[in-house]
Amino acid sequence: MKRYLHIKRVPKLYFSNNEIPNVSIPTHELFTKTGFFTHPKPGLVNWLNIGLSSINKIKKIIHHRMKEIDGEEINLSLLSHSSLWEKTNRWSNNELFKLKDSNLQNYCLVATCEEEITQFVKENLKSYKNLPITYYQINEKFRDEKRPRSGLLRGREFIMKDAYSFDINEANAMQTYEKVIGAYYKIFQDLKIPFVKAEADTGDIGGSLSHEWHYLHKSAGEDTLFTCNNCNHSSNIEKTLSYPKSEEEHSQVDVKYFTTTDQNTLICAYWPNSRILNPQFIKEEIPDLDLSFDNQQEILNIFSNEDTLINKKIVRIMDSRLNSRSNFPDFPINFINRSLMTTLTDIPIVLANEGEVCFECEEGTLDKFKSIEVGHTFYLGDKYTKSLNCSIDLPNIGESNLVMGCYGIGVSRILAAIGEINRDSKGFNWPSIISPWDITIIDLNNGNEKFYELLNENFIDYRLDNRNGVGLGKKIKQSNLIGIPLTIIIGKNYPIIEIEIRGKRYSNSGHWQSLYQSKDFHWQIIKDTNQEKHLVHINGLVKVIKSLLKDM
Amino acid sequence: MKRYLHIKRVPKLYFSNNEIPNVSIPTHELFTKTGFFTHPKPGLVNWLNIGLSSINKIKKIIHHRMKEIDGEEINLSLLSHSSLWEKTNRWSNNELFKLKDSNLQNYCLVATCEEEITQFVKENLKSYKNLPITYYQINEKFRDEKRPRSGLLRGREFIMKDAYSFDINEANAMQTYEKVIGAYYKIFQDLKIPFVKAEADTGDIGGSLSHEWHYLHKSAGEDTLFTCNNCNHSSNIEKTLSYPKSEEEHSQVDVKYFTTTDQNTLICAYWPNSRILNPQFIKEEIPDLDLSFDNQQEILNIFSNEDTLINKKIVRIMDSRLNSRSNFPDFPINFINRSLMTTLTDIPIVLANEGEVCFECEEGTLDKFKSIEVGHTFYLGDKYTKSLNCSIDLPNIGESNLVMGCYGIGVSRILAAIGEINRDSKGFNWPSIISPWDITIIDLNNGNEKFYELLNENFIDYRLDNRNGVGLGKKIKQSNLIGIPLTIIIGKNYPIIEIEIRGKRYSNSGHWQSLYQSKDFHWQIIKDTNQEKHLVHINGLVKVIKSLLKDM
Structure with missing residues (x-):
């Protein structure tokens, strides 16, 4: 598809009332006041342009990493008939949203899809030679939370990546489990925020082995984790064994x-x-x-x-x-x-206490953290394939239940958690890979189309803030509040352009410094404790932007 | 994100039973038998990898064209509370799926979002200066169809692009309407299949002006259209005025x-x-x-x-x-x-008959067609803003109801309709822009990784069919049946590679012919009535593929 000149602007209702919310409000309010989403009713979410941009970027990372391990994208129906859930004894779950169709059949809005995917594989798999298979989908799930809270952590709808693997036996299934764990490491590394993989209880989903993926956070954390200061083994409090x-x-x-x-x-x-x-x-x-x-x-x-x-x-x-x-x-x-x-x-x-001795290595002592769970992986064994009779004929063995794993990532939870963790005195602060956009442009010259063509051609992810009647200072403040890594100001010094750094540096690739050494265009850096600014000639702008963003 | 070597293979359950379905089965069966989707229950859809690939491509076109006219992507909650629908007198609609939450509140699964978007704009719009706004979303909608049929045309869930525009008055709203119509022309032109824009009845949605977007098809068409052979005016039978x-x-x-x-x-x-x-x-x-x-x-x-x-x-x-x-x-x-x-x-x-005189030009006569509706655009006026009190303060005028348009495209219907229209004696036949993939590769040499790296680097949209125990002829037949435009066979003549043409040529850009004239690598064309094959040296392969696909 031909690329075209289409200047990308901030959303129409971007700070429409021009009020800058107090930075100290709770995170879920900061999300709604900065236009990531609204709640039409408690627990429900209307995703707005800004929030959706970030969500789409998180999805992109997950698609990439799941495809890399041969995950096949599918999309199962949101409605699931009661008959399957009765077979697995999960229909009585009172957190399922249930409804009847006009023929009085019972359906639920799916919260998780073990039943449906197992039934699908049962009906469509003809030979063990097609195994292993890992299916995944990224879509909305629903849960009838009795007392939904604002924000994304305890809502009634959530965007989730769920994956399901099928193998012929436990040994193969464990290999698949390790492969998915490998993809999870990459996904969470891509997201730049330090994370913890913790041994976890299998709970309602079942199975015999499971890991939770957490972001540590002292106040917003809903979970409690222990980590050994010697062997680094982490586990959920419900799984942490300890010695005095x-x-x-x-x-x-x-x-x-x-x-x-x-x-x-x-x-x-x-x-x-x-x-x-x-x-x-x-x-x-x-x-x-x-x-x-x-x-x-x-x-x-x-x-x-x-x-x-x-x-x-x-x-x-x-x-x-x-x-x-x-x-x-x-x-x-x-x-x-x-x-x-x-x-x-x-x-x-008994539940462990901080400072007790690690059960795993029997040497280190345990540190205690509050955390937000953003992923959960389960080795399920034949829990679902047995109840739903999902089996295949194996040579020399005969009809045998398939062995499953299931793997969740809370896509909207990731946004909520990173938003919470990365807040500072200016507002949100996103890693560029999931920022709603990378650069806010404030163009005091009502710049020429050629400039935006240049950015489009180079796949620069910008938004132009060309609102009338809003001052420069306020525009910068609002961009910082949303947490956009860079702000570019085009003003009277054009072709010299000002780049203000807002984003955090997660790595030091040395890329932009070495570009700076070898530059053949004007590039001046102004730095004080509060701020870092780069004054760059238009000729070098695209290169400088790309190299600065590499570390953010 | 770094690109990587990841050989893209056909799905794991690609023709798993090796049975080639009879090409003359109904289209909805051809869809399920070739792995586009399955129906877990009548009217519900589990999208499989092949179908989802096409759907994602249709979505991409729509995103592109909607963003081009400054449409802002959002995603409204699937659950909508009864209170809004009562205000617009639409809660009694018995095609809405309805459910109660644990607090006995009534919700529906949205089939369309006029109520929710109007409420959102009412709550968030602070100044007329932010208008016009056009919001759009692409997601699943639900309808409790009493007697759902197989396939995508009369199901209970469907993937839809719905857009909603808000303006300060009718004159502006009509300009917006024309702008969206412009995007629709481009979307349907991108899809390559001839379409008809017809004047239509506004029906349940309401408003005073509307157009339907149709694909003509003599047998699968559910609608009836008339087109004037003189002025080309088209209209749905319910809107066609005629003289004897x-x-x-x-x-x-x-x-x-x-x-x-x-x-x-x-x-x-x-x-x-x-x-x-x-x-x-x-x-x-x-x-x-x-x-x-x-x-x-x-x-x-x-x-x-x-x-x-x-x-x-x-x-x-x-x-x-x-x-x-x-x-x-x-x-x-x-x-x-x-x-x-x-x-x-x-x-x-009275309803028009074929051959009667066109009411619009009073000269031409009317031709009658059966057709499949794939889009519908409405000028709504203040139908919803009035019932929901969505108004804004206008200078010199005062508080004034906003004026709306709404614009739907049936994303899954497009797939169903084009699948139906473009079937031939070999199976489906997709325009490359929405084909599940562009090229099936059959690699008899178990080729080297460098080859797939080359394809990945050049964004070639291929899938490798490396199934064991399935013959060359069957692999070609199955790729043709799914409707993939090109098949590439890598065999004993390597580095000469064989390209079999399956796809239809929708245009004649002359691009590949002029490349052929100036070629500096081996390229031979073998053509008979049944088939067109190109034998191309690996050095020219990427260029040849790209130029051939331009017309498909």
Whole structure:
């Protein structure tokens, strides 16, 4: 398609009321006041031009990295029939938006697509030779959040990249999982903001292995992560096992009783009452632990009949922070045969505290961070392929359930999180790769078309702010507030053009400095603590812009 | 972003069962069998990689042309609260998918966004100086079609570009309307397939002026259009006024009674009973015609009391095909004063027939076509801004309702329509600008990476078909069936490469012929009635491909 002269201008309602919002307002308000999006109703989002520009750039990075690992883009219907969700026992989820069509059939607005993609593969895959397959889509998902909040973090609609992989067995599926993890590293590196990959709980989605991808942030973080200062292992608080710093004295010990799914073993978990038990940690030792019933007396009743006790076992689990000097509660049932009882000591079963010892390397100590989750990857095994009968005939093995992984990235969450993390006293501050645009141009000369043709030809991502009746200072301030990396002012010194640096430098490629050394056009740098300005002759402008943006 | 070596391959489930569907199956089946999309449920669409590639290309054209006329891309929420639709009297529409959230609030899945965009502009526009504004979005819309059919033409979800313009008055709004019409011409010209812009009825959306954009197709067409062979004026059958070919004799005349909204005038419409009355045509003469009640006796009763008749009027309208010799039915009420009665003759009030005389130029005769609607543009006036109180303070005028236009393009309909129109004995046949990809490569040498790097560097849009166990002939046949313009075969004559032409030539730029004249590499053309092949040295391949595709 032929390129053409089309001067790209700031949006029509760009600061239409000319009010500059106070920079200290909450981030979600800063987003709406600077025109990234509005909320037509709580939790719903109308994306405006500025926000959509950033979202489209995040999508572009993800498309690139997913295609690089042979991900195939698809787009599944937003409406999904109840029948599949009933088979996987997820129809009862009351965070699904549900509706009936005119024929009284039940549908939901999809929040995630394990059911639909598994059904699709089941119906269309004819040979194991077509595997592995990784499908991905980037589109809107919906969740009937009861108390939606403003902003993008707890809304009812969100833009998400979801991917689903299918393999013939666990070994291959783990290779695929690692490949996707590789793409995730690249995506988050492309975005320039430091991130943490943390071991995570699989939650509702299921499966046996999962990682969350987080941005650290002390105040806006909804999650808590621990990172070891020795081995760098990171994990969500719900997955962080730890040992105590040093021997601890605990006079107060709490106990909770559990049983196994076959109800043949009584588990007595002991922990310091100043701490919080995480029953999931007990599962690391007792995989068939039954967490479905909570009534302590009910559990004990199973083991109260001394006659049947002979066929049962008792396992006592002592948290690592306890020792023989701890003050244990009385044993709740009577029994004679001590050989029925096993005692496991030094098992971490409580949530970690900052400063405790890392379970992984047993050397480093744990640092605690608040964080915002922006991605989640799961190894699913056959959880969905089993319920939906998605299998394939394998040579020498026969009909076999496929093995899946699923991989999410919160596209709109990334925008929300980076917006939050990168705020400063001037407003937002975007890495150029996801900035709504790279350069705001303020053209006091009502410049010539040739100039904009030059920028268009060179794929420079600018917007011209040619509003009448708004002063230079205000225009610069507004561009800074939105977080645009560069502002260019074309004024009376033309052909010398002024570039004001707003963006952060994430790298030091040395590119622009070496260009500066070898320059054959006017280029002067003015720098003080508050500001960095470059005065550049029009002949060198495109080169200078491109080299400056390389580090931003 | 750095480009990289990533060999682009055909999708994993590309003809996975190796069955070549019969080319004569209905188009919607050809779409699903060749992997453009599937239907998880009737009317719903799972877009697969092949279909999505074409859709993304159609979107790209539309983005380009809408941005060229300063259209601002936005993306409104798919969920819209009932409150706005109640104000515009559209909530009762039973083709809206409706749902309740957990707080029992009513929402619909949007089928169109006049309400939401008007509300947005109302809340955010602060000054008339920001006008005109044209917003557009390309996304999925939903409609609870009672009896959804397979394919994309009568589904429950569809991909649509909808745009909305806001102006301060009708004169400006008409200029905007013309500007958007200009973009539509370019979009449809970009798509290469001949199209028709037809005057159309405004229907449910409302407003006073509208045009439909159609592709003509004799069998799949759902609409009927007339085009004048003299002045080229086109219009939907519901808007086509016509005069009879020559004087006609009609012994049988039908009559229907109407009244005006003030119930002061009785309208008696007369037409040949072999034809179909279109009451909308009477509105051209009697703008305040009341079409809301249909019961003939009820209407006559209003005029049956001779005492009050003195304050009433009677208008008789005779269709152009009638004359004084026609056999009119008896007049239904008694009245004395002949001066109460006006008679209008030679008014076209029936649906046109092929071969009748054009109402616009009164010279040409009308040709009749079946067609598929792919776009619709409306001048809305203040229909929505009035109900939703969307006004602005104008200098010397004061508070004034904004004046709107709205503009739709059926993105998925375009794919369906062109797929239908361009089918031939080999399968689909896409204009390169929307083909899933431009070139299928069959590489019998398991070629070197350098070759694919060359293609990537030159932005050549290829897919490599490197499936094992599928023969050359079948691969070519399948690529042709999907409708890919070129197939490249790399075989034993390498570095001579074979290009098979499948695509249609829509233009004759002379570009490739003049390249052929001045070639400095091997290039041989083999042509018979069935086929055109080019044998080209690898050194000239990129140039030849690009020049061949220019006309396709």
